[in-house]
Amino acid sequence: MAQIAVGVLGAKGKMGVAVCQMVSSQSNFSLIASCDQGDDVASLLKADVVVDFTSPEAVLNNLEYLIANNKNVVVGTTGFTPERVNQVKEWMRNSKSNVLIAPNFAIGAVLMMKFAQQAANWFESVEILELHHPAKLDAPSGTAVRTAELIAESKKKSGKAKSPDATIGNREARGAQVNDISVHSLRISGLVAHQEVIFGNPGETLSIRHDALDRSSFMPGVALAISDIANNPGLVIGLENYLKLS
Structure with missing residues (x-):
């Protein structure tokens, strides 16, 4: 099985550090870019999937850029009001991106x-x-x-x-x-x-x-999202949709 190339935004934050460590430890993932505030995000364009754990202030700009470049994005950043979700939907009209916005990955x-x-x-x-x-x-x-x-x-x-x-x-x-x-x-x-x-x-x-009790509890959910986002087209809200619960 080919490795999934992963980029991480917010790589120096607590969740970002944990995601980078998890991705690096998985044989089916390859960490090809880790960016934080002030870094050149162009390196993320080489990724199959970008994981965003930044801030409510930064996440929309990140999504606009990544969706415009047809990247699949797993978003763990919170603060998504209905208006923000509608903005993401608008950006995705002419994009091939798949986006998961998940309030919680545990x-x-x-x-x-x-x-x-x-x-x-x-x-x-x-x-x-x-x-x-x-x-x-x-x-x-x-x-x-x-x-x-x-x-x-x-x-x-x-x-x-x-x-x-x-x-x-x-x-x-x-x-x-x-x-x-x-x-x-x-x-x-x-x-x-x-x-x-x-x-x-x-x-x-x-x-x-x-x-x-520890941020490690979120990592299986993040790994699932990275692995399955290619099979879940469009915008999906909530990791429960990836768990195939009845």
Whole structure:
């Protein structure tokens, strides 16, 4: 099997370093370019797949350049609003690029999101608690936003009303509202990436939690994305679409 030539953007960041190490350790991958802020990105054009773990400020410029050059791109950078996704779709109209935008690459986190989507049909209340290290730039996290989107889709299809809430005090204490779902963001030293989805009905609760204790937990998902992106045409949102879950 021919090696897949991989380029990494954001190569000096914590996730970028981990991705470079993973790619270099895999016999079916070849790390041919690793770029960070200020580097010449032309070297990325030799890659079959480019992995972007940069910043919300940089990622759109990176995508515009790579899509214009028909590169396949795996994006782990967060901060993708519907408007940003639509911009990427517009760039891809006349491109041969395949693009994956994934809020989370930990397989367990992806399964957590899917389990939460399934559970949403059966509970009247749901809230999301996401916990990360204090250096994380965005809040709520991309994983929490994607989880809320999936839950909202499920509740809409099943005709479930939004969670009951009689709060009349400070609404900010109830967290951010994402698709009418309360999302609470904690930033605490010593943490990596954690999320809990709490469901409730009269007389019972269900908690679905995922804990990423080390960035190595994301690498199998990144490897899967690099390996399979050529077989997933166009723009795909969420690694769950690569897992072929029913």
